[in-house]
Amino acid sequence: MDEKKMLERIKKSAEPIDVPESLKPEFMEDILKEKEQKRRKIPLYRAGAAAAAALIALVALWQINHIGMQQEDRPQMEGSTEAAGYTEAAGLEEYVKETGAPEKTDAAADGAGVIPHVSSEEELYLALADMNQAMSRDMGYGALTGDMMKEEGAVPMDSAPAEDAESSMESTAANNGDYSQTNLQEVGVDEGDIVKTDGNYIYALYGSTVRIIKAEGENLEKISEISLPEKDEEVHEMYLDGNVLNLIATGNEASIDEQEEDVYFIDRKSYTRVYTYDIHEKETPKLSGYTEQEGYYKTSRKNGDMLYVFTEYTPIIKDTQESSTIMPRVSGGVMPLEDIYLPEYADQAGYLVIASVDVKQPEKVVDHKAIVSAADRFYVSTENIYGISSHYENGRDYTQILKFSYRDGKIKPAAAGDIRGYLNDTFSMNEHEGYLRVVATDWNNDEELTNLYVLDENLDVYGKIENLAPGESIRSARFLGDIGYFVTFRDTDPLFSVDLSSPKEPKILGELKVTGFSAYLHFYGENKLLGIGNEVDPETGEYKGIKVSMFDISDPSDVKEIDKYVLKDNYHCPGIYNYKAIMINPEKNIFGFECEENYLVFSYDGEKGFVNEFLYELKDKEEFEVYGNGTRGLYIGQTFYLSGSNGIEAFDMERGFEKTGGLTYE
Amino acid sequence: MEQGLELVQKAKAGNVEAFSLLYQEVYRDLYRFALYTLKNIHDAEDVVSDTVADAWKGVRGLRRAESFKAWIFRILANKCRRRLRQYMDKTVELPLDLAEDSRDICRDMDVRRAFAELSDEERMILAMNIFGGYTSREIGKALHMSSNTVRSKQSRALKKMEACLER
Numbered sequence: 001m002d003e004k005k006m007l008e009r010i011k012k013s014a015e016p017i018d019v020p021e022s023l024k025p026e027f028m029e030d031i032l033k034e035k036e037q038k039r040r041k042i043p044l045y046r047a048g049a050a051a052a053a054a055l056i057a058l059v060a061l062w063q064i065n066h067i068g069m070q071q072e073d074r075p076q077m078e079g080s081t082e083a084a085g086y087t088e089a090a091g092l093e094e095y096v097k098e099t100g101a102p103e104k105t106d107a108a109a110d111g112a113g114v115i116p117h118v119s120s121e122e123e124l125y126l127a128l129a130d131m132n133q134a135m136s137r138d139m140g141y142g143a144l145t146g147d148m149m150k151e152e153g154a155v156p157m158d159s160a161p162a163e164d165a166e167s168s169m170e171s172t173a174a175n176n177g178d179y180s181q182t183n184l185q186e187v188g189v190d191e192g193d194i195v196k197t198d199g200n201y202i203y204a205l206y207g208s209t210v211r212i213i214k215a216e217g218e219n220l221e222k223i224s225e226i227s228l229p230e231k232d233e234e235v236h237e238m239y240l241d242g243n244v245l246n247l248i249a250t251g252n253e254a255s256i257d258e259q260e261e262d263v264y265f266i267d268r269k270s271y272t273r274v275y276t277y278d279i280h281e282k283e284t285p286k287l288s289g290y291t292e293q294e295g296y297y298k299t300s301r302k303n304g305d306m307l308y309v310f311t312e313y314t315p316i317i318k319d320t321q322e323s324s325t326i327m328p329r330v331s332g333g334v335m336p337l338e339d340i341y342l343p344e345y346a347d348q349a350g351y352l353v354i355a356s357v358d359v360k361q362p363e364k365v366v367d368h369k370a371i372v373s374a375a376d377r378f379y380v381s382t383e384n385i386y387g388i389s390s391h392y393e394n395g396r397d398y399t400q401i402l403k404f405s406y407r408d409g410k411i412k413p414a415a416a417g418d419i420r421g422y423l424n425d426t427f428s429m430n431e432h433e434g435y436l437r438v439v440a441t442d443w444n445n446d447e448e449l450t451n452l453y454v455l456d457e458n459l460d461v462y463g464k465i466e467n468l469a470p471g472e473s474i475r476s477a478r479f480l481g482d483i484g485y486f487v488t489f490r491d492t493d494p495l496f497s498v499d500l501s502s503p504k505e506p507k508i509l510g511e512l513k514v515t516g517f518s519a520y521l522h523f524y525g526e527n528k529l530l531g532i533g534n535e536v537d538p539e540t541g542e543y544k545g546i547k548v549s550m551f552d553i554s555d556p557s558d559v560k561e562i563d564k565y566v567l568k569d570n571y572h573c574p575g576i577y578n579y580k581a582i583m584i585n586p587e588k589n590i591f592g593f594e595c596e597e598n599y600l601v602f603s604y605d606g607e608k609g610f611v612n613e614f615l616y617e618l619k620d621k622e623e624f625e626v627y628g629n630g631t632r633g634l635y636i637g638q639t640f641y642l643s644g645s646n647g648i649e650a651f652d653m654e655r656g657f658e659k660t661g662g663l664t665y666e
Numbered sequence: 667m668e669q670g671l672e673l674v675q676k677a678k679a680g681n682v683e684a685f686s687l688l689y690q691e692v693y694r695d696l697y698r699f700a701l702y703t704l705k706n707i708h709d710a711e712d713v714v715s716d717t718v719a720d721a722w723k724g725v726r727g728l729r730r731a732e733s734f735k736a737w738i739f740r741i742l743a744n745k746c747r748r749r750l751r752q753y754m755d756k757t758v759e760l761p762l763d764l765a766e767d768s769r770d771i772c773r774d775m776d777v778r779r780a781f782a783e784l785s786d787e788e789r790m791i792l793a794m795n796i797f798g799g800y801t802s803r804e805i806g807k808a809l810h811m812s813s814n815t816v817r818s819k820q821s822r823a824l825k826k827m828e829a830c831l832e833r
Contacts, residue, residue, distance in 0.1 A: 006824045011796050013777035014698040020711050023697055023718075028686040031718050207678075397814065422812065443814060473812055572744050625724035645726055 115341045115371060115402065115413040125321040127342055127372065131349040132317045180634040183582050185426060188382045190302040192237030192248060193580050195632040195643045201282060203245065206630060206645045208235040210247065211665065212282050217639050218650045218661030223282045228275065239302050244359050245285065246307060247275040250297045270296040272311045276362030289362035293355040294328045301380040305359050306366070306409045308385065310378060313351040313370070328353050330368045341371040343416050345400060348374035352387055352402070356409040366409030375402055377423070381431040383407070384414065388429070390422045397422045397443060401429075401436075401459055417459025421451060423474075427521070427579075428486070430479035435462065435503045439486045441473040448473045450488050454503045463504040469494060475533065478521035483556055485529060489517035491538050495531075497556040509557040514564075516547050519576040524586040524604065527554035528562075532576060532593070535566045546570040546595050550604055563609030570596040574631075583633040592633040592640075594618070597626045599633055599642055601657070614657040616642065623647030623664055674734055677725050685722060692735045696742055699797035703746045703789050705782050713749060717742040739798040743790075743808060750786045780830035788823035791816055 021027070118124045179199040184191055194205040201223070202213045210226040226247070228235065233251040240246075253269045275290040295311030302308070315326040327334045328351055340351075352375045355368040375387030385404040390397060399422055403415040421442030423429065428439045436455040441448055449470055454463035469488040477486035482501040487493050493516055497509045515538050518531025528550055535547040545568040552560045575582040575593035583601075584591035592601035592614070601614035618624040624631055624644030632643045639660075640651040650661035676684030696717065700710035721738045781789065790809065794800040802813040802820070809816070 003821065003824050006828060007792070007796055009777055010702075010781060010792060010827075013774040013781070014702065014797070016774060017698060017701065019694055019697045020707070023693060023711060023714055025686045025690040025693060028682060028689065028718075031715050032682070032722055392814075422814075441812065448812075473815075569748065571747060619723075625726055626720065 115343050115416045118337060118340045118342045121327070121337065122321060124337075124340065124342060124372075125317075125324060125326055127346060128315060128317050128326055128349045129324075131346065178588075179636040180583055180585065183579050183584055185379065185579070186381055188303065189380050190239060190241075191580065192239050192246075192300055192302075193632075194237055194630060195634060196238055196240040196245075197634055197636060198240060198242075199636055202634070202636075202641060202643065202648065203238060203240055204643050204648065205235055205238055205247075206665075208233065208249070210235070210238065210245070212279070212285065213648060213663065214282070215636055215639070215641065215648075215650070217637075218652065220641075220648055220650060220661055220663035222663060222665070224285060226277060226285050229287070233273070236297050237300075239300075239307060239359075241302070241305075241359065243278060243280045245277040245279050246302075246359060247277070248297060248300055248309065249273050249275065269294065270311075270313075272297045272309060274300075274307060274309055274357050274362070276357075276359050291331045291355070291357045291363065291365045293330045293353050293365070293368065295351070295353045298352075298376060299378055301378075301385075302359075303380075303382065303406075304408075306406075307357045307359055308380070308406060308411070309355050309357070310387070311353045311355075312376070313353050315349065315351070317349060328370045330355050331365045335368055335370055339369050341369065341413055343371065343373060343400070343402065345416075345418065346372040348372075348389075350374065354385070354404065354411050356406070356411060358409055367411045369404070369411050369413065371402060371413070373400070373402060375400075377426050379426040379429040379431075384431060385411070386429055386431075386436065388423060388426075396420060397441075399423055399440060401438075401455075403436075403459055415457065415459040417455060419451075419453055419455075419461075421449075424477070428474060428477045430477075430484070432479065432481060432500070433503075437479055437484060437500055437506075439474055439477050439484070441488075447471055448490075450474055450486075452484075452486075452498060452506055454500065454506055456503075463502070463506050465498070465506050465508060468496065468508070475517045476519050476521045476531070478523065478529070480523055483553075485521055485553070485559075487518045487521070487531070487533075489536075491536070491541060493517035493533075495551065495559060497553070497559055499556070510559055512551070512559045512561065514549065514561045516544070516549075518547075518549060520579060520582070522582075522584055522586070522591075524550065525589070527552060528586075528604075529553045529559075530584075530586075530591070530604075532573075532582070534571075534576075535564075543571065544568060546573045546576075548602065548610060550610065563604075565602070565610040565612070567595055567600075572596045581632070583635070588635075590635070594631045594633075599631060601633065601640065613653075614640070614651070616651075616657075618642075618644070621649075623649060623662070670734065674725075682722075685725060688734050689718065689721075689738075692738060695735075695797045696738065699739070699742060699793045700746060702778075702781060702797070703786075703793045704749055705789075709749055713742065713745045716745055735799070739794075739800075740808075743794060743798065746790070747809075750790070776831055777827070780827045783830060784823050784826060788819060788826075791820050792823055795820065 179197050182191055182193045196203045200215065202215045204211050204213065208228060211222055212224045214221045214223050228247065228249055230251055233249040235247050235249040238245060238247050250270055250272045253271065271292050271294050273290045273292045276288045278286045278288050293309060293311055295313030298310040298312055300307060300309045313328045316324055317326065318324045329335065351370045352373045353368065353370045356366040358364065358366055373387065374389040377388050379386045383405060385406055387402045388399050390399050397420065399419050401417045401419065405412045405414045419438060419440055421440030423438070423440055430437050434457050436459065438453045438455060440451050442451055447470055450468040450472065452465045453461050456462040472488035472490040475487045475489045477484065482499065484498045484500055485495060487495050492513050495512045495514065499507045499509050516533060516535035518533035520532045522530045524530040531549040531551065533547055535544040536542065537544055545566050547564055547566045549564045550562050552562045573593065573595045582591065582593045589603045590601065592599060597617065597619040599616045599618055600612060603611050603613055605611055618631060619626055623646045630645045634641050634643065635653065638653045640653050640657060642649045646666065647662060647664040649659060651657040652660045673684045673688050677688055696714050697710060700713050701707065704710050704713065717738060720741055791805055794805045802816040806813040806816045
């Protein structure tokens with residue numbers, strides 16, 4: 001049967017349907033007026049340890065005992081998952097890839113060693129042209145409406161300002177380090193986000209404008225704004241480090257090429273820039289410089305003063321090498337051939353471009369590499385960059401892993417490997433003492449399976465556990481040193497604990513079955529693991545809502561769910577797929593996230609379990625927009641701030657989150 | 667589309683007309699999506715007008731490179747999913763408004779009837795593909811399943827329809 005034909009038929013069958021009058025665009029004003037915004041009550045219920053009366057909204061008294069004001073310590077950053085975010089409409093079209101690659105052996109992984117160079121431009125052109133042809137032969141799935149949707153860069157949260165001796169940040173006694181940081185995946189590796197704070201100012205990026213706002217308790221005052229010199233560039237995210245603010249933006253250049261008489265071919269090229277601003281003087285941020293690389297922004301990481309930017313570059317492949325443009329450019333110059341790599345198995349006619357910038361010398365690209373690859377998700381440890389891409393071949397899923405070592409801005413390809421299956425998210429990978437632990441879902445005869453691999457430095461399989469949890473797929477994972485936890489799910493959620501102290505012989509220590517599943521895991525204080533995910537009815541498979549769970553992991557072989565809190569009928573929760581949308585600090589015992597038009601803040605009490613400290617309705621407030629990806633919760637000292645696309649509101653955490661201030665942008 | 671970007675900018679600035687023009691390009695697909703998913707005219711109307719209202723409130727947050735269509739569909743899809751769950755609590759069979767238009771050509775009616783016979787999940791997946799233009803990976807993420815699962819469910823659904831239509 002031709003699936004495409006059937007899809008077309010269904011589409012056609014809808015064409016004669018008349019849209020009701022009331023929904024026609026002519027009556028837009030009426031639609032908008034008539035729609036009364038009904039206040040929706042969210043039924044909350046709790047199950048678990050302590051009995052408590054049904055809790056709704058504000059707690060009268062903020063209990064200082066819970067939220068210790070740590071004047072001194074820098075909160076532990078335990079990292080966060082990179083996930084595509086609820087706003088994942090951005091996704092490149094997925095092709096069923098038939099690139100004519102060599103037959104896959106049954107080996108679970110194939111570490112190809114160092115990634116091969118390209119010997120000549122011609123070799124490169126031929127490889128790209130081949131792949132291009134193969135892909136256009138099979139248009140695959142989702143091509144019906146042909147919307148070219150761009151993948152949004154990861155939306156990160158704020159960074160930890162580095163120990164910068166030269167920083168002349170004002171430091172007020174109350175705020176020494178007691179402010180939120182971006183929820184990171186890996187300690188020591190900073191990530192960008194749309195909202196940052198240094199404890200005195202809040203930097204908020206919305207649209208393509210950055211607003212610098214002085215925040216002193218309830219007083220919010222906009223000090224200045226940064227708009228890029230190029231009006232049409234889209235700013236993705238920022239990094240903040242002392243008096244240096246980096247903005248990462250993507251722009252487009254179009255050029256028209258006349259192919260035949262009167263037939264024009266428009267080449268659209270994307271480029272990505274790192275702008276560095278000196279924000280010594282908050283009233284007048286100064287542009288110190290910028291660098292540029294070709295391609296659309298994927299993500300970035302920062303380690304010390306070095307910022308590493310990953311873009312995807314699509315070459316223009318035409319019938320002849322001369323008429324094609326296949327070499328990526330970085331800051332004006334074409335990349336030399338020796339910086340371009342062509343893996344044995346290349347899965348797309350496009351490049352991953354990695355470039356590094358020293359924020360102290362913002363006009364110069366320190367190092368750059370380009371690899372022919374579809375790598376689109378990244379995990380970066382303090383030493384290595386891992387890029388993964390998945391492909392589907394002969395009925396099987398494979399994940400290719402490319403490894404680059406990096407140090408002081410220098411990037412070196414280190415290894416390439418292939419494993420069977422696909423990764424749920426980037427938290428499914430973790431590096432420890434040189435080994436990469438990976439947990440993947442694979443298919444075998446229409447049934448899903450879970451495999452755990454420990455790969456060595458060359459990305460060869462060193463240890464493994466295969467065929468776990470048949471019929472289920474991985475929903476979340478988190479590793480810490482010698483222990484790993486991951487959740488699989490179909491009807492119920494086994495939370496597996498795995499002992500990784502011996503890389504050659506990983507061992508499953510325990511398996512806890514609970515209802516629903518966690519989509520995000522975060523180590524919480526001493527011997528606890530927080531999960532945020534969904535509650536599901538084990539018999540009907542019906543999703544009941546969003547759930548937060550607390551697990552006691554003091555004995556990994558006997559993990560217990562000590563409390564859970566379900567937000568019934570809630571489904572939209574950006575934090576589940578975008579870890580940077582979660583505000584969390586286990587040491588301060590606070591975490592918060594947006595859920596179905598509200599923002600919630602929780603703490604955890606040993607006896608009472610989860611305490612909902614704050615519930616704030618975002619709908620109908622002009623500062624926030626509910627289905628975007630832009631709301632961020634953050635705190636500075638005792639003040640909690642909610643930053644939205646059109647303003648910020650301040651709440652006093654010591655007085656039950658009473659709203660004490662606000663600032664609207666327009 | 668240059669014109670689209672301009673419209674988005676205007677809509678973000680509060681221009682209702684610009685917003686209506688953006689809506690005009692997608693409203694038919696929005697309605698078809700809702701109707702095919704929910705099988706019920708009244709609910710489809712409700713859910714689409716809710717979506718429009720929410721989209722109007724939230725359009726300021728729309729990022730430039732993001733497609734208006736993809737974004738408004740996300741809102742609609744979310745609302746449809748919530749509705750479907752509410753249906754599960756209802757024991758009453760919902761009217762198949764999908765097949766009731768007597769002006770239709772027989773074939774269209776048959777296709778719609780066959781479509782209405784699919785499960786909630788299957789209708790959702792197909793509607794997201796056909797009217798929303800989502801890829802299997804995006805559908806997978808929205809419905810908490812792998813893209814493989816989406817593909818195989820879609821295949822099965824289409825096979826079901828074919829069998830239904832051949833009768």
